Amino acid sequence: MAQSQQLKKDVAVEEAYFTLRSGNHIPALGLGTWKAEPNVVRDAVYHALVECGYKHIDCAHIYGNEKEVGEGLQMAFDAGIKREDIFITSKLWIKSCIPEKIREAFDVTVSDLGLKYVDLYLVHWPINLAPDASSPPKKGQVLPFDTMGVWREMEKLVEQKLARDIGVSNFTAKKLEHLLSNCTIKPSVNQVEMHPAWRNDNLLEFCKKNNIHVTAYSPLGSSSTDLMHAHEVTETAEKLGKTPGEILIRWLIQRGVSTIPKSSSKERIKENMRVFDFKISDEDMQKLSSISPQKRVNPGAELLVPEGEDEEAILREFWDGEI
Ligand code: NDP
Numbered sequence: 001m002a003q004s005q006q007l008k009k010d011v012a013v014e015e016a017y018f019t020l021r022s023g024n025h026i027p028a029l030g031l032g033t034w035k036a037e038p039n040v041v042r043d044a045v046y047h048a049l050v051e052c053g054y055k056h057i058d059c060a061h062i063y064g065n066e067k068e069v070g071e072g073l074q075m076a077f078d079a080g081i082k083r084e085d086i087f088i089t090s091k092l093w094i095k096s097c098i099p100e101k102i103r104e105a106f107d108v109t110v111s112d113l114g115l116k117y118v119d120l121y122l123v124h125w126p127i128n129l130a131p132d133a134s135s136p137p138k139k140g141q142v143l144p145f146d147t148m149g150v151w152r153e154m155e156k157l158v159e160q161k162l163a164r165d166i167g168v169s170n171f172t173a174k175k176l177e178h179l180l181s182n183c184t185i186k187p188s189v190n191q192v193e194m195h196p197a198w199r200n201d202n203l204l205e206f207c208k209k210n211n212i213h214v215t216a217y218s219p220l221g222s223s224s225t226d227l228m229h230a231h232e233v234t235e236t237a238e239k240l241g242k243t244p245g246e247i248l249i250r251w252l253i254q255r256g257v258s259t260i261p262k263s264s265s266k267e268r269i270k271e272n273m274r275v276f277d278f279k280i281s282d283e284d285m286q287k288l289s290s291i292s293p294q295k296r297v298n299p300g301a302e303l304l305v306p307e308g309e310d311e312e313a314i315l316r317e318f319w320d321g322e323i
Pocket of ligand 1: 031032033034035058059124169170191192216217218219220221222223228243245246260261262263264265268269271272298
């Protein structure tokens, strides 16, 4: 086998999956579905799974499109994709973040997706919002979050074999420490914002030390930033003959992080999968990591800061200083 072919094979096999603490494998790359219109997400899911070799679809009740994602999954199953060969993540929304509501919320999600179980179910945010809360919430609509009460119900989903793994999202190291010291089943995954303009180094180190796998959301800087055009990204892309999107995704995988870029475009869904046949050198990894300023795109202000309140102070407290 020619050397370049051997490299291609090794890179692909080694890095297509990461192993979770449960022993289950999470694909290094998945398709994000936030802001994917219901009328296009069905085809995007089908295209990703059947034509591009994706194995992971990242969903959430709040994205308002799980029924259409489910239709895309069904089309993929009809085309020969096997349920056990793909990995489906979904998330518990913050208006159902009390123990009594969790099973009901989970049942709605699996029914919408047309599945019997999910591979990974996440607590979407460590926030408990009143069911009638507005966005942004009014004073009094952000209620105390009962971490352990919520987690016990999440653990039951594993015990009942309805979720193969459970995890969290948008948790800081401090919140994870509390969870780790009190839980029976430890979280397999923390899904957080991560890209070169928000490296989140300390949290990543904490998660690695504690065997919690990190999945990066908004890997391309989400739809509202210009990260793709940062010179550190475009220069590296040009040098390696790759696109900025491929570079950003590859940067994450080389940090040991799985990721879930969203696209509704067939071309870009295919492009984003072309990340297993090349490596970014240490020097270029460092160059990408030098992007400044470091800033969250999605700090969650609209979820937890009531109008007229001190946004900076509330966010600093919520993120335990990781901001
Ligand atoms: P991404 O960083 O994935 O960026 C998506 C944007 O980039 C879209 O506008 C998309 O447009 C565009 N795009 C996709 N591929 C390319 C490409 N190759 N070249 C140029 N543009 C491209 O942002 P998201 O914020 O959507 O994050 C990804 C996923 O993470 C979400 O969809 C969701 O599943 C999850 N998420 C989870 C959160 C959480 O709290 N747990 C929070 C936020 C996101 P187009 O569709 O036209 O291609």
